[in-house]
Amino acid sequence: MAIKMIGVGIAGYGYWGPNLARNFTNQPDCSLVAIYDINPTRIAVAKKHYPHAEITADYSRLLANDSVRAILISTPVSTHYALAKQALLAGKDVLIEKPMTQTVPEAAELIRIAKENKCILAIDHTFIFTGAVQKIKQIVDSGELGSILYVDSVRVNLGLFQKDINVISDLAPHDLSIVSHVFGKKPVMVQAMGGCHTQNGLESMAYLHVEYDYNLIAHFHLSWVSPVKIRRTMIAGDRKMLVYDDLESSEKVKVYDRSVSIRSDDSEMIYNTIIDYRIGDMVAPWINQREALDAEAEHFLSCVRNRARPMIDGSAGMEVVRIIEAAKTSLKNNGSRVAVEYGE
Amino acid sequence: MAIKMIGVGIAGYGYWGPNLARNFTNQPDCSLVAIYDINPTRIAVAKKHYPHAEITADYSRLLANDSVRAILISTPVSTHYALAKQALLAGKDVLIEKPMTQTVPEAAELIRIAKENKCILAIDHTFIFTGAVQKIKQIVDSGELGSILYVDSVRVNLGLFQKDINVISDLAPHDLSIVSHVFGKKPVMVQAMGGCHTQNGLESMAYLHVEYDYNLIAHFHLSWVSPVKIRRTMIAGDRKMLVYDDLESSEKVKVYDRSVSIRSDDSEMIYNTIIDYRIGDMVAPWINQREALDAEAEHFLSCVRNRARPMIDGSAGMEVVRIIEAAKTSLKNNGSRVAVEYGE
Amino acid sequence: MAIKMIGVGIAGYGYWGPNLARNFTNQPDCSLVAIYDINPTRIAVAKKHYPHAEITADYSRLLANDSVRAILISTPVSTHYALAKQALLAGKDVLIEKPMTQTVPEAAELIRIAKENKCILAIDHTFIFTGAVQKIKQIVDSGELGSILYVDSVRVNLGLFQKDINVISDLAPHDLSIVSHVFGKKPVMVQAMGGCHTQNGLESMAYLHVEYDYNLIAHFHLSWVSPVKIRRTMIAGDRKMLVYDDLESSEKVKVYDRSVSIRSDDSEMIYNTIIDYRIGDMVAPWINQREALDAEAEHFLSCVRNRARPMIDGSAGMEVVRIIEAAKTSLKNNGSRVAVEYGE
């Protein structure tokens, strides 16, 4: 018996939509049934690329189309909530581009509706599906790094300015989702400082400081106004340390057998603190080069087929929104400490 | 008539003292007269290297020695104030290793005593004398970068842990003195967040966020617990951007002809904001490779000879202490904003 | 009046064919009419990607198809001559993937047939159409570098082994075409040394040393058995020097204002030779990031439309074949010097 094809519709054929289209089309058990966009130029491009699909500026056509089993939402953030809600209410499974929504209540409502309608709700935190992040999680889970001293992440480049969200909403979801996934700890306190260089009041550079439970500290430098592009995350453990440089072509993850061990003897003299440095080999483990979105598409379709919980579900998406919301509050209050609320 | 030799004494022959000794000895008009240290091992080493100098564990010998025109202090920070005060009261000119003192009042007192005794008081912010920082100042002064959007600085490596000061006191003076010297702006507000990984309560990694007057924002990542060594400062201007990487052997300073110019038209619609990206050439200007401490020694001796104000004087040193003091307060208060006090 | 569409057929849908298909399809005045391949798997893939084109295992279908104005040949090298000859005799314009043919006489014959049949004959030396190579040519043409001391080129990586040609035939055409295009000088003498690590007798690493007229020396390191990928060309002039690193994402071309000028005084003493070093700024000029094959497709179609001589014509292709042929002779004779023959 042949495997039944899963039909998907795409909402938003701008920057990310074509990547979704290409990767879902490549899946053996999936067909791209319809594409929605309101921009005539993008509609024309979609028609050229996918002449057999229904290309429409009317979202309700996707909702009404029985061949559309799942809707992939890659529109501006401000529309995520409304489009996802309609899709879920129409019984469609949904994959939403990051960040999931603009507010925590919106995210919570989508989770509730998905549950009530028994729909799959997944959030597109693509980096989780890279070979690099999977390897990092495996290394952290193994305990090889020892206790984590801190995480430092830099994601900066020149542009692209987003017009409706600040740089934290735009870039931080990548790093926040990586830290959440790799360490599995809850954020408890957030501080954010930033700078705005346009008249729209949206920060184009920011520093985000997050304290998670169990003493995990992570710091994020996010910028659209850096002359050089940097994508680097450092995880300092008390036994080994790891650097993840996403711009390295072959050695993205490096594990340094380096540590500082501080021993204190019994005396009270501060000068008797003994500090040992240990510097050993560096290993850059082999990393699976598979395109992340290809793995993610396969996983999402498998969840749709088997009615399984996605690895990155609504609550994972909501946690990122929660931190961003706290960061916005901190930004407004000059970098004050803001507790992450778990009111619901 | 021959130029009269200037005799110098060195207090502290640990890590930095030998560098002072070598560079001051190399100056044509300078002789190393005496070295003070309390550690017998270091005294033995000093005797081997400089058999003709007086090597002593008794600081008063330097004060009493009429051949000692100036004293170079490179002892632990906690002793700077006392040693410098005695030297100034004895009428000696003084060069103090960074940071100048542990507290602002101590720094203020040294400035006052130096003034009263007509002694030269200089602080050893060595980086100011590098060809790279001089070139950066020249570029910033020229206005070539346009308005400065922000400064981001990373100075991290594995060890060396200091036992009496935290990572901010140890590493930040380099960067704080560079920013002060290059931009000539006053710090007004400080936030600091950090982590301590020893039992002595001293932070081994920290983030320091400083707001200067005229809207200059600078952020510093300082760490003794990073597996990789990074020494990179980025200055983002609205016309050009500059990256200073001190670990690059030949191209330490790179100027990127890149900018984002945001125009706003008259309408109120946010979508009408127009953002232009401009990406042009990158230039790595030729940098003078002269050893910084050699240039600094020449400058200090010239000030001693001509009774001139040093480029990095007591007030420059005190400003760094002021920021560090504010940072300590912020650290104690969980990263709260702390105004930089100018009470005196 | 609308511009008439140019129909193209592609022979060979293996590694490079899909790139030709995509880029020619993207041209506004071009339609992909037919694709030929003998491999059933590749035929299936071509059908999926271009359902509207004629996909065939019978090359004569392309020759007989009046909608096919030009044939793009991207089959194994051993078939280039026969397929191109048939295409030209059928009156089609032809673009051949590098290297043009296996032998010089084959190349010469194709040039003759193209001329007799008034067909456009172009060779796909893609790198010539990169922004980097165009910028390099502009810099060399300006005389900025002074006299060229030598050119050193490294193109090495792990795999992909070709089964019918050696590493020189596979990789050197890129570099040989760049050197020929940038300097416009004729090769006169070739030496080649290599190593073979399979039983098929084809070299998997080789060094190629070419002397051009006017004293230009170029050396090429080519390898399929290098653990790291390097794509770097150095052009040392006596006034400035240039490094082209194709793996750099943003600064592919760097021009160093460095030189060594050697003056000799009148005496006969060798020790009186005076050598001056000059080290100035480094400039990485802005490079056009347009995809090379897009520019090449536009250029080829323009030649087809206007019956103009392509920038990389048959004789440019033949010159590369000529050097490769001489290199094979040198390899057989243990690296002996082989004059490049211009018998025709």
Next chain:
Amino acid sequence: MAIKMIGVGIAGYGYWGPNLARNFTNQPDCSLVAIYDINPTRIAVAKKHYPHAEITADYSRLLANDSVRAILISTPVSTHYALAKQALLAGKDVLIEKPMTQTVPEAAELIRIAKENKCILAIDHTFIFTGAVQKIKQIVDSGELGSILYVDSVRVNLGLFQKDINVISDLAPHDLSIVSHVFGKKPVMVQAMGGCHTQNGLESMAYLHVEYDYNLIAHFHLSWVSPVKIRRTMIAGDRKMLVYDDLESSEKVKVYDRSVSIRSDDSEMIYNTIIDYRIGDMVAPWINQREALDAEAEHFLSCVRNRARPMIDGSAGMEVVRIIEAAKTSLKNNGSRVAVEYGE
């Protein structure tokens, strides 16, 4: 009983002499007794640095001085033979800077005299004593790399031009001694191609191709006219591959678990050759950072004390001279193959 001090004399206090002086002085069982140089400026510098040693322009003073047990020769190459010969005839142990001599017969004679006079004769191939080269030898000896496919070495930078020797004599000894030491194979055939950019007829860039016995091929790119400094050696094995980058501060040696294994099935069809690529982890082993010349000085003094054969003896030095001599012959004959003679 105290260890008897070994007195050394240094001949030549130019570029390298001060390094020898510093490192031998640092050895616990060694005293620097005398320094010889003919240049008044260098004599003055030597007197300032080592006031207690005898500084002389008369070489016979070193020969006559009974406190001088060994002479370290760091004069221009053309004088090595004469100075070393006198020293050996005077019964002194000798360490000669690379290259040992200008000709093979000179080297052979020194070896003979040393043997007859029971003197220690060592050649200063400093790189052999680096932690990196020792680690590489250990890795190669372990068989971890499998069969060696080839060695490629690049040692290029801008200047310093030598006035009495070409770039091969100046730079190649480093790499030739490394290859000889690591692999322990005899050179059998040499080819060299170069370019001369001064009027003294000495090559300032060259390619050296050496075939060793047991099919080891090594290729060396040597240049004084490169805008960028490169110090990289690649050793491609059929199981693993190694890259040694001497300019890397922390990871000088990288071992790539990458290989290409070519299997041939029984058929005669070339297309049946099966090529497997294997890409695994990369490991940068910890490297001992001890200064090479310190280890070398200790080793030489130990040989002097114990009358033991040095790791790098006269025959190791002569082998490098042998290859350089063959390379000069090849250069004169336009890169012809020159057999390495073992006539003596």
